Amino acid sequence: MTEQTIQRIRKFTEDREWEQFHTPANLAKSISIEASELLECFQWSDEDYDLEHVKEELADVLVYCRDMLDALGLDEDDIVNAKMTKNEAKYPADKAKGSNKKYTES
């Protein structure tokens, strides 16, 4: 996301004085609710989906994720790279190749 888009999201929240509602817990609920609306695009069929609707719901998830990064003062690249380091160790490429089984699950 460009800095310009991030600033637009922040200004949207500030102009409406909605920071007061953006507690981490409320944003976690909001991300989950929007993720479920995205899932609803695929409720009865995996293939027959409305792309415009998918784009809107995915955008909603991304906006609330940005709100949560801001509410907690987190850097997106920092947390994603820290998690990718864990994922790379958990799923070695040679063992995980082509399999959707989480073979290391205990």
Added chain:
Amino acid sequence: MTEQTIQRIRKFTEDREWEQFHTPANLAKSISIEASELLECFQWSDEDYDLEHVKEELADVLVYCRDMLDALGLDEDDIVNAKMTKNEAKYPADKAKGSNKKYTES
């Protein structure tokens, strides 16, 4: 997210030949599942959460969102800005200020 982080996520998927599982429907499920794990950090308390756990679960949501953008060939800034234009029209700042009610809901 920087281009470098995006490339790292793509390489992770490619090295494991996991693109085959990354259908839009499967990724919608995955985003919803990870969003719910994020919510679980706040299941019994809004305030008493483990920040390190929150960071990991939020990162998981962001990684799957990136996978979905890639699977559908979407540009993050494009879809977010298109949605923000809608949000700004739906919630005029002067009417929505300080209220969490969606007053335009029909």
Added chain:
Amino acid sequence: MTEQTIQRIRKFTEDREWEQFHTPANLAKSISIEASELLECFQWSDEDYDLEHVKEELADVLVYCRDMLDALGLDEDDIVNAKMTKNEAKYPADKAKGSNKKYTES
């Protein structure tokens, strides 16, 4: 659910003094979290699921639904029948037959 099973669920909560955590909001989160764990059984495949795991996760959803009925003093048959009356009016059998489209959506 038989009265005996309902009593067992209630006793489980009481013996652990967990009623204090069973606010409607916390139970809504809990139902959503368990529903997502049920969904996880189908994350990468619609057909290749572990039935024993499905049964456990569906049971978890049902137990938290029962907790929520209790927390709000609701009768399951009352609320389900009230909703079925709405559903029957919203989706007339002759128009909805064999279609998964919600044709009345505005």
Added chain:
Amino acid sequence: MTEQTIQRIRKFTEDREWEQFHTPANLAKSISIEASELLECFQWSDEDYDLEHVKEELADVLVYCRDMLDALGLDEDDIVNAKMTKNEAKYPADKAKGSNKKYTES
């Protein structure tokens, strides 16, 4: 749920020939989607909720759970009691009393 209510739910599905859409995977998505709509009643506040709305969304979750029990040929009391036996062993009353920590988590 009484046998009469269960029969009403089954007849609703049969009259619309909707059994074809009631695959376990689709019903898992549906339960998750409705659980999220229930959560939406508490999105910005734990206390300020619309009870009538809560009742409708909880009913939706229960109806789809019933559909899933039917689709898989499961008995509600069987799966709930099997899970309660596990829960009782996992959370001994004397250790879990009054604590929302899952002390046995590894």
